[in-house]
Amino acid sequence: MKGKSNLSVKGIFIPDGRNLTFIPQNIHSFFPTFIALSFHSLNMKTFSGSELTDYVNLEALHLYS
Numbered sequence: 001m002k003g004k005s006n007l008s009v010k011g012i013f014i015p016d017g018r019n020l021t022f023i024p025q026n027i028h029s030f031f032p033t034f035i036a037l038s039f040h041s042l043n044m045k046t047f048s049g050s051e052l053t054d055y056v057n058l059e060a061l062h063l064y065s
Contacts, residue, residue, distance in 0.1 A: 011036035011060075018043050023051040038062040
């Protein structure tokens with residue numbers, strides 16, 4: 001998209017997370033300004049807040065199984 005870059009990304013939506021068993025790490029290193037994560041069809045069995053310690057700007061987290 002013209003005039004946009006990875007710095008323009010505010011939210012990340014993953015519509016099919018069936019193959020994910022954990023929250024991906026280091027997303028913030030490529031999208032440093034994002035504030036929202038949304039995963040649908042997630043296959044996680046457990047979740048811990050420690051998985052988000054690197055996401056200091058995160059304002060919204062949506063996990064749907």
